[in-house]
């Protein structure tokens with residue numbers, strides 16, 4: 688089963704050592720191990736750390752990127768609504 692995160696939890700992971708999380712389409716990815724591999728560079732990725740990167744992701748990538756790299760970087764999904 689996949690782990691669920693609130694947006695606030697995702698926002699707390701923005702460090703290369705503890706995990707650097709971004710959201711794309713409600714899925715959560717740890718980009719820390721991918722920083723050096725990213726063809727678009729580490730800098731632009733780091734800028735999105737802890738954030739919802741859906742808009743910028745789809746601006747720069749086609750639909751082949753996530754099937755290829757997504758599975759090994761995915762750590763979970765965003766909870767639909769925050770638990771009250």
Ligand code: HEM
Nearest residue numbers: 716725726727731732735740743744747748752756757760
């Ligand atoms: C899980 C997250 C991500 C993965 C797996 C990923 C993967 C990739 C891959 C495979 C490419 C090369 C694409 C190609 O040659 O067609 C690329 C390029 C690029 N990516 Fe990402 N990326 C991610 C997140 C992001 C984010 C969040 C941003 C922006 C904030 C970004 C910005 C870019 C840019 C600017 C390029 C270069 C485009 C170009 O030179 O034409 N990426 N990325």
